[in-house]
Amino acid sequence: xxxxxxxxxxxxxxxxxxxxxxxxxxxxxxxxxxxxxxxxxxxxxxxxxxxxxxxxxxxxxxxxxxxxxxxxxxxxxxxxxxxxxxxxxxxxxxxxxxxxxxxxxxxxxxxxxxxxxxxxxxxxxxxxxxxxxxxxxxxxxxxxxxxxxxxxxxxxxxxxxxxxxxxxxxxxxxxxxxxxxxxxxxxxxxxxxxxxxxxxxxxxxxxxxxxxxxxxxxxxxxxxxxxxxxxxxxxxxxxxxxxxxxxxxxxxxxxxxxxxxxxxxxxxxxxxxxxxxxxxxxxxxxxxxxxxxxxxxxxxxxxxxxxxxxxxxxxxxxxxxxxxxxxxxxxxxxxxxxxxxxxxxxxxxxxxxxxxxxxxxxxxxxxxxxxxxxxxxxxxxxxxxxxxxxxxxxxxxxxxxxxxxxxxxxxxxxxxxxxxxxxxxxxxxxxxxxxxxxxxxxxxxxxxxxxxxxxxxxx
Amino acid sequence: xxxxxxxxxxxxxxxxxxxxxxxxxxxxxxxxxxxxxxxxxxxxxxxxxxxxxxxxxxxxxxxxxxxxxxxxxxxxxxxxxxxxxxxxxxxxxxxxxxxxxxxxxxxx
Numbered sequence: 001x002x003x004x005x006x007x008x009x010x011x012x013x014x015x016x017x018x019x020x021x022x023x024x025x026x027x028x029x030x031x032x033x034x035x036x037x038x039x040x041x042x043x044x045x046x047x048x049x050x051x052x053x054x055x056x057x058x059x060x061x062x063x064x065x066x067x068x069x070x071x072x073x074x075x076x077x078x079x080x081x082x083x084x085x086x087x088x089x090x091x092x093x094x095x096x097x098x099x100x101x102x103x104x105x106x107x108x109x110x111x112x113x114x115x116x117x118x119x120x121x122x123x124x125x126x127x128x129x130x131x132x133x134x135x136x137x138x139x140x141x142x143x144x145x146x147x148x149x150x151x152x153x154x155x156x157x158x159x160x161x162x163x164x165x166x167x168x169x170x171x172x173x174x175x176x177x178x179x180x181x182x183x184x185x186x187x188x189x190x191x192x193x194x195x196x197x198x199x200x201x202x203x204x205x206x207x208x209x210x211x212x213x214x215x216x217x218x219x220x221x222x223x224x225x226x227x228x229x230x231x232x233x234x235x236x237x238x239x240x241x242x243x244x245x246x247x248x249x250x251x252x253x254x255x256x257x258x259x260x261x262x263x264x265x266x267x268x269x270x271x272x273x274x275x276x277x278x279x280x281x282x283x284x285x286x287x288x289x290x291x292x293x294x295x296x297x298x299x300x301x302x303x304x305x306x307x308x309x310x311x312x313x314x315x316x317x318x319x320x321x322x323x324x325x326x327x328x329x330x331x332x333x334x335x336x337x338x339x340x341x342x343x344x345x346x347x348x349x350x351x352x353x354x355x356x357x358x359x360x361x362x363x364x365x366x367x368x369x370x371x372x373x374x375x376x377x378x379x380x381x382x383x384x385x386x387x388x389x390x391x392x393x394x395x396x397x398x399x400x401x402x403x404x405x406x407x408x409x410x411x412x413x414x415x416x417x418x419x420x421x422x423x424x425x426x427x428x429x430x431x432x433x434x435x436x437x438x439x440x441x442x443x444x445x446x447x448x449x450x451x452x453x454x455x456x457x458x459x
Numbered sequence: 460x461x462x463x464x465x466x467x468x469x470x471x472x473x474x475x476x477x478x479x480x481x482x483x484x485x486x487x488x489x490x491x492x493x494x495x496x497x498x499x500x501x502x503x504x505x506x507x508x509x510x511x512x513x514x515x516x517x518x519x520x521x522x523x524x525x526x527x528x529x530x531x532x533x534x535x536x537x538x539x540x541x542x543x544x545x546x547x548x549x550x551x552x553x554x555x556x557x558x559x560x561x562x563x564x565x566x567x
Contacts, residue, residue, distance in 0.1 A: 022534050026489075029529075052505055065516055
């Protein structure tokens with residue numbers, strides 16, 4: 001298969017070279033003839049280029065003709081670098097993570113911040129991490145529980161269920177106590193704020209029992225004032241016992257010297273949930289998320305209007321309905337794989353519904369995914385706009401007409417020509433009034449009726 | 460005299476006829492058409508190459524690297540047996556159509 005791919009790649013490279021060489025020779029010969037006819041060198045060159053037309057469009061059409069790519073339909077595979085979209089969707093999130101990691105981890109009391117990383121990959125408590133970069137991993141998952149002294153009602157607090165080495169991996173020492181002992185399952189480490197508030201700043205709190213949603217847990221440590229991990233609203237940490245049905249994440253201690261490359265690889269696990277943000281920034285995230293999502297909705301609506309407008313325009317100009325439907329089928333079929341690919345990538349990094357709006361990273365990944373989808377759809381629509389109204393093949397030879405300065409006399413725009421002689425399409429330049437209707441002009445003259453679509457092509 | 464637009468579908472026929480004599484490269488084909496039509500037939504040079512590639516794909520013509528009169532490397536196009544057969548059919552069709560059109564135009 002690889003040999004076949006290599007051979008095909010070589011053939012296509014040779015084809016591109018051949019087309020370029022033919023057009024170059026054409027221009028060279030035409031320029032020489034123009035020079036012989038008495039034109040100045042630059043004028044001779046310009047005249048030759050003008051007569052030949054848009055070389056890029058010609059080369060593209062010749063290439064398509066020889067590569068078995070359909071002349072109709074949407075040329076997304078050839079025009080949109082799908083792999084580039086996929087690569088962007090894969091690489092961009094960890095790249096952003098790489099930039100954000102130092103920023104968000106700088107406040108954590110880590111002994112060796114450069115070796116610290118986080119992954120949202122599902123990991124078992126046995127630290128079965130696929131990558132070889134981590135030296136050690138600690139697991140955690142989020143939880144909410146009512147914390148109280150025995151017999152009291154208590155109030156709900158956010159916290160984490162963690163593996164026994166959770167604090168040791170970070171190199172953090174508790175203010176009071178020694179941390180998880182490993183001898184009991186029901187142990188709890190509390191935050192300084194919880195100790196000072198709900199639990200009454202009892203100096204002998206370590207060793208006492210507190211209730212976690214009605215179940216007694218023994219306090220084994222109090223963390224220092226200001227300690228936080230990924231979320232500054234967390235108030236307690238219990239030993240994780242049974243993680244079935246939960247999203248379990250891992251904090252990782254990379255091997256010495258693993259450095260940024262290893263962090264990047266770890267980040268390819270697409271961490272979604274871990275980007276922490278302070279309570280104070282939550283409202284800003286909500287606002288930005290609302291604005292961007294509103295803008296995306298607007299873009300989607302504009303896209304629908306464009307599709308409807310295109311359909312109406314094509315039908316009014318007598319294009320065959322079945323041909324049009326076929327074109328939309330191509331549009332759908334060719335746009336689907338990259339969209340599915342992007343959707344799978346997005347599902348891999350999507351936030352849980354509960355925290356959909358509650359994370360910068362979730363917001364960023366959603367935004368990037370949505371923009372890529374919009375780009376694919378938008379490109380498809382633009383591609384559809386520049387097709388022959390009769391045969392639906394790609395139009396070629398764009399010719400700029402009119403200038404903004406003389407807008408009273410001729411509207412500026414670009415005229416495209418159907419290489420098969422069905423007519424020309426004038427695409428007006430966008431103005432402050434928005435996009436104007438496309439102007440399709442069939443060839444005029446004695447033979448005009450011959451250019452009308454036949455009964456067969458009308459479907 | 461006003462230059463004439465090329466009738467739809469006739470470009471293939473013209474190109475096949477032009478290269479039926481001897482192998483020619485793209486620019487030479489355009490030049491030959493211009494000479495024969497005494498520069499009255501308006502052919503978009505840009506549409507010539509897609510037509511050549513399309514006909515090569517259909518097997519009507521073949522191409523190979525060769526030298527031009529100016530000893531330049533160029534892709535020379537020539538007719539295949541299939542192309543020659545197609546040209547014969549198209550010539551017959553054209554003559555029939557021209558005859559019909561001539562008779563229609565003479566209607567009083």
